[in-house]
Amino acid sequence: MDTYLALLSFGPHGWGDELLAGAGVTISIALATLPFGLALGLLVALGRRSGSMVLRGLSTLYTTIFRGVPELLTLYIIYFGFQVLAQKAWKGLGFAGNLEISPFVAGMVALGVVLAAFSAEVWLGALNAIQKGQREAASALGLTKFQAFRLVVLPQLLRIALPGLGNNWMVLLKETSLVSVITLQDTMFIATRANVVTKEPFLFFGIACLIYLFFSMVSARGIGVLETRMNRGYSRAGV
Amino acid sequence: MWCSWPGAAIGLEVLERYGCRMVDGLGLTLTLVALSFSLGLAFGLGLAVLRLRAPRAVALPLAGYMTFFRGTPLLCQLFLIYYGLGAFRPFWQEVNLWWFFRDPLYCCLFAFVLNTAAYQAEIFRGAIASLPAGQAEAARALGMRPFAIFLKVELPQAMIVALRPLGNELIIMIKASSLASLVTLYDLMGATKLAFARSFDLSIYVVAALVYLLMVEIIRRVWDWAEGRLTQHLAIRV
Numbered sequence: 399m400d401t402y403l404a405l406l407s408f409g410p411h412g413w414g415d416e417l418l419a420g421a422g423v424t425i426s427i428a429l430a431t432l433p434f435g436l437a438l439g440l441l442v443a444l445g446r447r448s449g450s451m452v453l454r455g456l457s458t459l460y461t462t463i464f465r466g467v468p469e470l471l472t473l474y475i476i477y478f479g480f481q482v483l484a485q486k487a488w489k490g491l492g493f494a495g496n497l498e499i500s501p502f503v504a505g506m507v508a509l510g511v512v513l514a515a516f517s518a519e520v521w522l523g524a525l526n527a528i529q530k531g532q533r534e535a536a537s538a539l540g541l542t543k544f545q546a547f548r549l550v551v552l553p554q555l556l557r558i559a560l561p562g563l564g565n566n567w568m569v570l571l572k573e574t575s576l577v578s579v580i581t582l583q584d585t586m587f588i589a590t591r592a593n594v595v596t597k598e599p600f601l602f603f604g605i606a607c608l609i610y611l612f613f614s615m616v617s618a619r620g621i622g623v624l625e626t627r628m629n630r631g632y633s634r635a636g637v
Numbered sequence: 638m639w640c641s642w643p644g645a646a647i648g649l650e651v652l653e654r655y656g657c658r659m660v661d662g663l664g665l666t667l668t669l670v671a672l673s674f675s676l677g678l679a680f681g682l683g684l685a686v687l688r689l690r691a692p693r694a695v696a697l698p699l700a701g702y703m704t705f706f707r708g709t710p711l712l713c714q715l716f717l718i719y720y721g722l723g724a725f726r727p728f729w730q731e732v733n734l735w736w737f738f739r740d741p742l743y744c745c746l747f748a749f750v751l752n753t754a755a756y757q758a759e760i761f762r763g764a765i766a767s768l769p770a771g772q773a774e775a776a777r778a779l780g781m782r783p784f785a786i787f788l789k790v791e792l793p794q795a796m797i798v799a800l801r802p803l804g805n806e807l808i809i810m811i812k813a814s815s816l817a818s819l820v821t822l823y824d825l826m827g828a829t830k831l832a833f834a835r836s837f838d839l840s841i842y843v844v845a846a847l848v849y850l851l852m853v854e855i856i857r858r859v860w861d862w863a864e865g866r867l868t869q870h871l872a873i874r875v
Binding site for chain 2: 462463465466467468469470471472474475478479482572573574575576578579586589590593597598599600603604606607610611614615
C-alpha cells in the first residue's frame with residue numbers, strides 16, 4: 399500500500415503531479431475544442447437549412463463524413479496531413495529544416511471537426527423546433543435576418559439544444575483520450591508512460607479511468623444545473 | 638490475389654501492395670464488431686432487466702458498473718484490461734485463465750463487450766421504462782405470468798423504442814473497433830497504419846476512411862429499412 403502511495407505522491411519519484419498535469423491537459427483540450435466545434439456545428443446546421451442546394455449538399459456531406467469515420471482515423475489524417483502540407487509549404491517558402499505541427503492544435507482541430515458534425519445534428523433539431531411564426535413575427539417587427547437570428551432564435555436555441563449539446567460534451571471529454579496517440583501529454587499519455595517506468599499498469603490506468611470518471615460526473619452535475627437555470631420560467635407540462 | 642486488384646485498377650500502388658492486409662483487417666474489424674455487439678446485446682438486456690426488477694443489493698452495483706463504463710473512455714478501459722489485468726499473470730496462471738488475458742484479441746473483445754453492454758443496458762432500461770404501466774397491468778389482468786408479460790408484451794414494444802439507439806450504438810462500435818489497432822491487433826485501422834508506416838502515402842488513410850464510411854452507411858440504410866418495416870402498424874395512415 400505504501401509503495402502505491404509513494405508512486406502517486408507529488409514528489410520527484412511520485413506520479414501525482416504528472417497525473418494532475420495530464421488531467422489539466424485533458425480538460426484544456428476539451429475546453430479549447432468546445433467553442434470551435436460548437437460554432438462550426440451551428441454553421442453547418444445553418445448550411446443544412448439554407449436555400450442554396452450547393453450549401454445544403456456540402457453540409458450534409460460534411461456531417462455524413464465526420465460522423466461515419468472513426469475519430470482515431472480523422473485524428474491521424476489531420477495530424478499527418480497537416481504535417482505533410484506544412485512541410486511542403488515550409489520547403490516551398492524556401493526555409494530549411496523541419497516544421498513541427500503541435501499535437502495540441504492537430505488534436506483540437508480533429509476533435510473540433512468531429513464535434514461540429516455531431517453538434518450540427520443537435521443544432522438542426524433545435525432550429526427545427528423553433529416555429530416559423532417567430533421568424534415571421536421578427537421580420538414583421540422590422541428586424542433584419544441577422545437580428546432575428548441573434549435576438550429571437552439564438553436565445554431559445556441554446557435552451558432547446560442544451561441536453562443534446564451536453565451529450566456532445568460528454569462524448570468529447572472521453573474522446574480526448576485519443577490525442578495521447580499523437581503524443582499530446584494528456585491523462586492517458588501520462589498513465590502509459592508511468593506504466594512503462596513503474597510496471598504498475600492496473601494502478602495507473604485505473605487512476606486514469608477515475609480521472610475521466612470524475613470529469614464525467616462533474617460535467618453531468620454541471621449540465622443538470624445549467625438545464626435547470628435555462629428552463630426557469632418554463633413550467634413543465636403536467637407538473 | 639484478387640484483393641490487390643482494386644489498388645491496381647485505380648492505380649494506387651500502396652493499395653495494390655497492402656490490399657490483402659486491408660481485407661484481412663476488415664475481416665477482423667467485422668468479427669470484432671459482430672461478436673462484441675451481439676454479446677453486448679444479450680448482456681445489456683439482462684442487465685437492464687436486473688436493474689429495473691432486481692433488489693437494490695443487486696441493482697446498485699450494476700448501476701455502478703454502468704456509470705463506470707459509460708463515464709470513462711473505451712481506450713482507458715481497453716488499456717486497463719489488456720495491460721492492467723494482464724499484469725496479474727501469476728494469478729491468471731493459477732486459475733487457468735492466462736490464455737485469455739495474454740491474448741490482445743480476447744482482451745479487446747472483453748473490453749468492447751463490457752463497454753457496449755453498459756450502453757445497451759442503458760438503452761433497454763430507458764425503453765422498458767418508457768412503456769406505459771397500463772400495458773403490464775392489462776396483461777396481469779388477463780392472467781399472464783410475469784415472465785410471459787415481459788416476453789410477449791413489454792419486450793416487443795421496448796425493442797421498437799430501442800431500435801434507433803441500438804443502430805447508433807452499432808455505428809459507434811464500428812468506429813470504436815479501430816482502437817483495437819492500439820493493442821497490437823491488425824484490424825482495418827491496424828492494417829492501414831502498417832501500410833502508412835511503410836509507404837508514407839497518406840491516401841491509404843483516405844481509402845480506410847471510405848471503407849468505414851461505407852460500412853456505416855450500409856448499417857444506416859438497413860436500419861432505416863428495418864425501422865420502416867417494424868413500425869408499419871404504428872404509422873399514421875392518411
